[in-house]
Amino acid sequence: MSAAKLRLLVGVLAVGVFTAGCGGSTGSSGDGPVTLTLNLFGNMGFKDLYAKYEAAHPNIKIVERTSAYNDHHRNLAAHLATGSGAADVEGIDTGFIAQFRAQPERFVDLRKHGADGLKDRWLPWKWQASVAKNGAQIGYGTDVGGLAMCYRRDLFEKAGLPTERDEVSKLWPDWASYFEAGRKYTANKPEGASFFDGGAQIFNAMIGQAETGYYDASDHVVVATNPVVRSAYDEVLKAVADGESAKLVGSSPAWNTGFAKSQFATIACPAWMLAKIQDQAKAFAGKWDIAAIPGGGGNWGGSYLTVPAQSKHVKEAVDLITWLTAPEQQIEVFKAHGILPSTVATYEKPEVKNLKNAFFNDAPVGQVFTAAALNLKPQYQGPRAGDIQTAIRDAINRVEEGKQDGPQAWEQMLKDVERIEQ
Amino acid sequence: MTLARSGPRRRWAYQLDVKGSPYFYIAPFFLLFGAVGMFPLLYTAYVSLTNWNLLEPTRHWVGLANYAELLTDDYFWNALFNTVSIWLLSTVPQLLAALFIAHMLNRSLRARTFFRMGVLLPNVTSIVAVTIIFAQLFGRDFGMVNWALNLVGLDPVDWQAGTLSSHIAISLIVIWRWTGYNALIYLAAMQTIPEHLYEAATLDGAGQFTQFRKITIPMLRPTIIFTAVVSTIGGFQIIAEPLLFQAGTGNPTGGSDRQFQTVGLYLYEQGFSLYKFGYASAIAWTLCLIIVVMALVNYSVTRRIRRS
Structure with missing residues (x-):
């Protein structure tokens, strides 16, 4: 094969690959049919709403693709960096929003599409968390987790603690009294059932309430210097040393088993975790109950809908996410799936306000979780907060596993954090 | 006459068939390997000499750092x-x-x-x-x-x-x-x-x-x-x-x-x-x-x- 022919062949191949790579995203202007793609993770509860939207907008067709939590966010990072492959609408979890907010040029600035007029829809901290340094708003909030303390009435009774949820809430206005209750519980604890599931999970709930967490407002990591981080760390490890922890790593298979085997009596639980507890602890219906979280406010999880700048249908995509995150639609999602909205207006609706959960001994879940979401003081989240959280979780685990003492694990964690920061 | 005229061309086609077609038959493998094997391999070598971070917009040549x-x-x-x-x-x-x-x-x-x-x-x-x-x-x-x-x-x-x-x-x-x-x-x-x-x-x-x-x-x-x-x-x-x-x-x-x-x-x-x-x-x-x-x-x- 001559050089010229070879070059021709390579050229033809390259064109073929190029056109294949661009397939499916042919741009269209005007009123022609438009297919909007949504890349989401897990079930965000929108499926029933698409048909409604398509009926009202005959030129729009909606395609949803879902993948696993970590895969979804890793793919999104790659698609944004390489400038192709992202969908018209991308879901982003709270744990990743700070990382993506740091690259606002890769997303549509929703302020250019009337975001400022909608601002009052959301909890202030929910709105603020997706605002970039340059002021751009990159996403609209969907759900929040809120945070409560789920507990086992039967285990509390055996250990001689109060069992009614109001009394239990009074038992722990702050974390110090929570750990104190844990000491009392541990002194009479039923065989095999520790006070809480794992130190790292409790630590996360504590640090989430602090005014300043892992970052200061100018994106500097302050783990080493923020006294709140160290005192929460020490308090948790003290409780671990007192035998309050079941030493389970959150979301691991062993942790799942822990629900079924009654390995812990309390767990910090956001709204979305209730379904999980019901699944894992089927045999304990009515024995679980829900009290307020120590410290009063909290949040764990929740998501955003964003429109990547590379989308070919920016206007249509923005219209769709504006509609999906509106209170009218969010209340539908809540009714069908129990996913708690971040739109404040829905909290006054009787469907939300008066919601009770039979599995949790008829606990007023609507009130508990909206109160936690409303009481949360906004905390500035830096781009690598999630990775830092993992480093601290590993440090607490090392102590729980008996491999290191508190100060050793702390030193090693600071080195890890330094590397993450680079 | 006809034979004499088509002779060289047929011989050429025969030669191409014998010598050329094996390469043609194995070409798909090597083309595919080049695209999904060799190219990523070499590209990875190039990337390893840069400080490319997916979250940052620019990347620089850093040699063997x-x-x-x-x-x-x-x-x-x-x-x-x-x-x-x-x-x-x-x-x-x-x-x-x-x-x-x-x-x-x-x-x-x-x-x-x-x-x-x-x-x-x-x-x-x-x-x-x-x-x-x-x-x-x-x-x-x-x-x-x-x-x-x-x-x-x-x-x-x-x-x-x-x-x-x-x-x-x-x-x-x-x-x-x-x-x-x-x-x-x-x-x-x-x-x-x-x-x-x-x-x-x-x-x-x-x-x-x-x-x-x-x-x-x-x-x-x-x-x-x-x-x-x-x-x-x-x-x-x-x-x-x-x-x-x-x-x-x-x-x-x-x-x-x-x-x-x-x-x-x-x-x-x-x-x-x-x-x-x-x-x-x-x-x-x-x-x-x-x-x-x-x-x-x-x-x-x-x-x-x-x-x-």
Whole structure:
């Protein structure tokens, strides 16, 4: 094969690959049919709403693709960096929003599409968390987790603690009294059932309430210097040393088993975790109950809908996410799936306000979780907060596993954090 | 006339057919390999010389800085140690057991085909399912292994927390999946050994074990080299087992103290969790070089052992 022919062949191949790579995203202007793609993770509860939207907008067709939590966010990072492959609408979890907010040029600035007029829809901290340094708003909030303390009435009774949820809430206005209750519980604890599931999970709930967490407002990591981080760390490890922890790593298979085997009596639980507890602890219906979280406010999880700048249908995509995150639609999602909205207006609706959960001994879940979401003081989240959280979780685990003492694990964690920061 | 005119052209077409078409037939493989194999390989080499981070808009040429950093990176050496340890703990028992099983399967057994296919079954199961089940078996509080230890009066082990204990658990996953596969390869090779060698040895009064040692193993030498090299390559690339051994937690750190983080997993952490593509590419190329060196060492050692 001559050089010229070879070059021709390579050229033809390259064109073929190029056109294949661009397939499916042919741009269209005007009123022609438009297919909007949504890349989401897990079930965000929108499926029933698409048909409604398509009926009202005959030129729009909606395609949803879902993948696993970590895969979804890793793919999104790659698609944004390489400038192709992202969908018209991308879901982003709270744990990743700070990382993506740091690259606002890769997303549509929703302020250019009337975001400022909608601002009052959301909890202030929910709105603020997706605002970039340059002021751009990159996403609209969907759900929040809120945070409560789920507990086992039967285990509390055996250990001689109060069992009614109001009394239990009074038992722990702050974390110090929570750990104190844990000491009392541990002194009479039923065989095999520790006070809480794992130190790292409790630590996360504590640090989430602090005014300043892992970052200061100018994106500097302050783990080493923020006294709140160290005192929460020490308090948790003290409780671990007192035998309050079941030493389970959150979301691991062993942790799942822990629900079924009654390995812990309390767990910090956001709204979305209730379904999980019901699944894992089927045999304990009515024995679980829900009290307020120590410290009063909290949040764990929740998501955003964003429109990547590379989308070919920016206007249509923005219209769709504006509609999906509106209170009218969010209340539908809540009714069908129990996913708690971040739109404040829905909290006054009787469907939300008066919601009770039979599995949790008829606990007023609507009130508990909206109160936690409303009481949360906004905390500035830096781009690598999630990775830092993992480093601290590993440090607490090392102590729980008996491999290191508190100060050793702390030193090693600071080195890890330094590397993450680079 | 017609013949004379078409002669040279036909000869040319014939020549092209004979000389050219083999290249044409193998071209798809090489074109595909070039696009999905060679190009990424070379591109990775280029990326490893930059400080590309997926989260940052710019990237710069940094020369060999990533490699220099790697050499002084404790976590890389830790990962390399874990990889070698898990590789040794899995490969050696695996190949010995495979030899033994192949020897047994080579005898006249009832339902021979059933047993021969049976040993391959673990290999066709899903690696994800197998690892998750093994992680449950090695669970700290309710794992079956600790339950069995308890029955014989031993203390339970926190398998995931310890360095050696986690390496043993992960190695067992590898052994369980690959022993049957290697046994079948050995079995195929054993069947090519001429029967008369064994008959002569029997006449000379050599026992089963002597026959195995003096005839079977030397005759299997090329096959043993092959399986050792393949196991080495697989062993150094191990990533799914340690990743899934801490399933659900979503982070590729390989335990709270990185006690079972392999080089493959460290690469994955740097590239796809911290998005340091430059550094991850340097790890990838270093791993590739290590595998080449190990395969060569393996080859020469296995040769020497069998020759002596």
